Amino acid sequence: MKVLVIAATNLRRFLRDRSNIFFVFVFPILLILVLGASFGGTVVPRLGVLSHDSGELAVDLTQRLDASSDIRITTFDDRPAMVRAVERGELEAGLVIPAGFDATIRAGDIADLEFVESTGDAAMRTTVESIVTQQATVLRAAHYATSEGVAGFADGLTTAVALEPHIPEVAVTVSTSGETFALARLGQFDSSAQTQLLLFMFLTSATASAALIQTRRYGVAHRMISTPTTARTVLVGEGLGRYAVALVQGTFIMAGTWLLFGVDWGDPVGAVAVLVVFALVGSGAAMLMGALFHNDQQASGLGVLLGLGLAALGGCMVPLQVFKWISPGLYRVAHITPHAWAMEAFDHMVLDNAGLVGILPYLAILLGYAVVLYGVASWRLRRVLTH
Amino acid sequence: MRRALAIAAKDVRERIRDRSAIVVGIIAPLGLAAIFSFVFNPIQSFSFSATYAVVNQDGGPASTVFVDQVLGAMEASGAVDVVATGSVDEARRLVEEGADPFGSGEGVDGAFVFPAGFSDLVQSAQPAGFEVIINDGNGAGANVAVAMARSYASQLDSVRLAVATAEHLGDTTDRLEAGARAAAMPQPVDLVDVPAAVKQLGDTTFYAAGLAIFFLFFTVQFGVNGLLEERNNGTLSRLLVAPITRPTILVGKMLTAFLLGMVSMILLAIATTLMFGAEWGNPIGVLILIVAGVVSAMGIMAVVAGFARTAEQAGTFAGIIGVVLGFLGGTFFPIAQAGGLLATLRFLTPHAWFMQGLGDLAGGNLADIVPSVVALLLFGLVTGSVAMVRFRKGLQP
Numbered sequence: 001m002k003v004l005v006i007a008a009t010n011l012r013r014f015l016r017d018r019s020n021i022f023f024v025f026v027f028p029i030l031l032i033l034v035l036g037a038s039f040g041g042t043v044v045p046r047l048g049v050l051s052h053d054s055g056e057l058a059v060d061l062t063q064r065l066d067a068s069s070d071i072r073i074t075t076f077d078d079r080p081a082m083v084r085a086v087e088r089g090e091l092e093a094g095l096v097i098p099a100g101f102d103a104t105i106r107a108g109d110i111a112d113l114e115f116v117e118s119t120g121d122a123a124m125r126t127t128v129e130s131i132v133t134q135q136a137t138v139l140r141a142a143h144y145a146t147s148e149g150v151a152g153f154a155d156g157l158t159t160a161v162a163l164e165p166h167i168p169e170v171a172v173t174v175s176t177s178g179e180t181f182a183l184a185r186l187g188q189f190d191s192s193a194q195t196q197l198l199l200f201m202f203l204t205s206a207t208a209s210a211a212l213i214q215t216r217r218y219g220v221a222h223r224m225i226s227t228p229t230t231a232r233t234v235l236v237g238e239g240l241g242r243y244a245v246a247l248v249q250g251t252f253i254m255a256g257t258w259l260l261f262g263v264d265w266g267d268p269v270g271a272v273a274v275l276v277v278f279a280l281v282g283s284g285a286a287m288l289m290g291a292l293f294h295n296d297q298q299a300s301g302l303g304v305l306l307g308l309g310l311a312a313l314g315g316c317m318v319p320l321q322v323f324k325w326i327s328p329g330l331y332r333v334a335h336i337t338p339h340a341w342a343m344e345a346f347d348h349m350v351l352d353n354a355g356l357v358g359i360l361p362y363l364a365i366l367l368g369y370a371v372v373l374y375g376v377a378s379w380r381l382r383r384v385l386t387h
Numbered sequence: 388m389r390r391a392l393a394i395a396a397k398d399v400r401e402r403i404r405d406r407s408a409i410v411v412g413i414i415a416p417l418g419l420a421a422i423f424s425f426v427f428n429p430i431q432s433f434s435f436s437a438t439y440a441v442v443n444q445d446g447g448p449a450s451t452v453f454v455d456q457v458l459g460a461m462e463a464s465g466a467v468d469v470v471a472t473g474s475v476d477e478a479r480r481l482v483e484e485g486a487d488p489f490g491s492g493e494g495v496d497g498a499f500v501f502p503a504g505f506s507d508l509v510q511s512a513q514p515a516g517f518e519v520i521i522n523d524g525n526g527a528g529a530n531v532a533v534a535m536a537r538s539y540a541s542q543l544d545s546v547r548l549a550v551a552t553a554e555h556l557g558d559t560t561d562r563l564e565a566g567a568r569a570a571a572m573p574q575p576v577d578l579v580d581v582p583a584a585v586k587q588l589g590d591t592t593f594y595a596a597g598l599a600i601f602f603l604f605f606t607v608q609f610g611v612n613g614l615l616e617e618r619n620n621g622t623l624s625r626l627l628v629a630p631i632t633r634p635t636i637l638v639g640k641m642l643t644a645f646l647l648g649m650v651s652m653i654l655l656a657i658a659t660t661l662m663f664g665a666e667w668g669n670p671i672g673v674l675i676l677i678v679a680g681v682v683s684a685m686g687i688m689a690v691v692a693g694f695a696r697t698a699e700q701a702g703t704f705a706g707i708i709g710v711v712l713g714f715l716g717g718t719f720f721p722i723a724q725a726g727g728l729l730a731t732l733r734f735l736t737p738h739a740w741f742m743q744g745l746g747d748l749a750g751g752n753l754a755d756i757v758p759s760v761v762a763l764l765l766f767g768l769v770t771g772s773v774a775m776v777r778f779r780k781g782l783q784p
Contacts, residue, residue: 017703018703019703019707023706027710027711031714034729035720083583086583087585087587087750088587094583096581105575110573110575110576110577111575111576112576112579113576114579115578115579115580115581116582116583117582118582118583118587126534126535130534130538130541132574133545133574134541135576136545137541137548138548139575139576140549141545141551141552141569143549143575144549144553144568144569145549145556145558148553148560148568150556155556156552159552159555160552163551163555164548167512167547167548167551168512168514169540169541169544170509170515170517170540170543170544171514171515171517172516172518172533172540173516173517174518174533175520177479177483177521295406297407298406301407301410301411301414302414302415304415305414305418305419308419308422312419312426313422313425313426317426325527330429
């Protein structure tokens with residue numbers, strides 16, 4: 001009973017602080033909205049197009065680029081503006097169609113398109129090149145007929161255009177071997193909701209460890225123990241208070257993003273299980289930090305460091321899949337953090353339709369983190385409180 | 388001025404003694420920069436390389452040209468390794484293996500399969516095709532494989548159309564020879580690379596600078612909130628009855644904020660450069676931007692303190708304002724790349740101007756940072772004046 005009173009007092013104390021309300025409820029939802037809206041779903045590279053030619057072939061090229069689903073084009077009237085956008089990374093590349101593009105090709109000469117880029121994006125260049133090659137197919141046939149001396153450019157072009165639909169294209173069959181890449185199948189807000197849920201549950205717990213330090217420093221804990229209350233009751237009550245904070249925030253984010261953005265959390269029972277266990281991990285970390293640090297400003301500073309640092313390492317800022325591509329070593333290091341295991345559990349539920357049973361191994365690992373954190377924290381706190 | 392210095396010196400000493408300024412101003416940003424550079428460095432230094440398997444059951448000219456010339460050119464540039472593979476099943480196995488981060492490392496990023504008789508079909512203008520096997524887990528290697536295959540297929544289409552057109556118009560050259568000649572024709576349209584300057588920060592620098600300016604807003608708070616603390620502790624009245632003018636007290640507090648902010652920013656710039664290889668750019672430009680950045684942070688945090696009744700309340704509002712401005716200003720993720728409304732709204736924050744200034748400095752010269760510096764100083768001037776008016780009222784015993 002006393003345990004619940006201590007826990008409830010802690011929760012009330014936490015919610016009374018207005019900045020907590022903002023950081024726990026408002027900010028995560030805003031961030032998920034922003035991240036999902038701007039970076040969610042598949043990222044399509046952006047190409048700026050600046051055309052100095054209004055001829056038929058130039059217009060046709062722009063239309064072909066626009067029709068490609070592999071790139072997103074923005075048209076420009078002003079070269080410096082386009083170059084600036086490329087330099088600042090707002091576009092992956094820019095394409096300049098020169099004046100006289102149409103006339104040059106019709107005269108049988110080679111027209112130069114300027115490809116402006118700063119980062120060397122191989123995929124973007126290949127895409128643009130293949131679209132240019134496609135358009136060039138009929139032009140090339142006309143050039144060839146001219147060079148063979150069997151017709152003029154205009155006749156060659158007419159014949160090529162007439163023949164083109166009758167020659168079947170060389171087909172490229174793309175087949176997939178093994179399981180497919182995860183992010184491609186996630187909804188727009190799914191990835192940001194999962195990562196921010198974990199990031200914020202842990203971050204809030206870590207920074208809220210300041211409250212535990214206040215309890216210690218203001219002598220509240222000692223006074224509680226001097227009443228007929230055992231150190232164990234105080235410890236469990238404080239732990240439960242931290243746990244309630246993490247759980248309230250997690251539930252709010254999970255339910256909120258599901259209702260507001262239709263985020264797919266996978267199997268409901270499994271998702272709630274991850275939430276419940278990860279809240280244990282977060283509050284365990286809070287207890288440990290509360291036991292180790294000396295003043296609340298230190299705890300909040302280091303809390304931010306740990307909260308954001310572990311999240312970055314655990315795949316909450318860059319997807320674990322990307323770690324997998326670029327560096328297997330980094331991928332392995334990521335799994336030191338509880339975040340990575342929780343992410344794996346979400347991935348299995350959302351992408352492979354795993355249920356509670358399928359994610360049991362991950363839950364067990366997360367539970368292991370919680371047991372160790374709570375164990376060390378209560379051993380340390382018991383010493384601090386009873387001496 | 389000597390008295391103001393004395394006030395500032397006492398405040399700075401106090402902050403260093405309780406370690407709070409060191410944690411917020413140095414340890415937290417530096418620790419995060421360390422983790423971020425550990426995570427993001429491999430991504431930044433990642434350069435494209437891939438291994439492809441080829442199953443060539445055809446052996447005719449159409450497949451040989453792809454293997455020798457298209458793949459061969461990339462192999463010669465060092466970006467691509469090619470493995471000849473006997474069977475389609477073996478190729479599939481290698482592709483799957485290549486997507487496994489715990490795999491043996493002998494996997495490939497994609498496989499090209501040319502069926503028997505492919506070249507004959509291509510030459511006879513019959514329906515023809517070849518296969519690319521990928522796994523999405525192979526990432527860029529898979530995308531490039533598909534793009535290369537598609538690009539080669541359209542080249543073949545183009546040759547087929549050229550030969551057919553000439554034939555239709557009465558050309559009698561042998562098809563194999565005609566194909567070779569048509570393939571050798573230059574493209575009527577050429578892509579010419581025009582390299583642009585890189586006016587954006589590398590990942591390591593981006594995070595080092597982003598974290599520094601983000602935490603700066605919390606570091607200057609230690610000075611700016613000093614007046615509120617003095618009032619809470621009852622020491623403000625004592626200061627006011629001492630033979631010190633009110634502006635002197637204000638200057639002392641502002642000096643504390645300025646000193647803490649400058650020291651933290653400069654130390655962070657030096658430390659991230661030495662430890663993680665961050666490239667902040669021309670030191671003079673960086674110093675100018677840092678001074679302007681500290682001024683803007685002081686102004687904004689002073690307004691917060693001016694409107695707050697207690698140090699605690701100021702801390703609450705400052706936390707919210709600091710975090711929101713930091714995120715909107717693109718210190719944690721490059722919000723400029725998000726485009727749209729957010730990319731424009733970010734210029735309402737000093738953070739965005741600071742980051743933009745550093746980016747312009749990286750790809751240009753000192754003159755390029757003028758707009759950013761002016762914007763930052765304006766932020767500081769406008770908010771600072773509002774704060775001074777509030778403080779003057781608040782400086783009553």
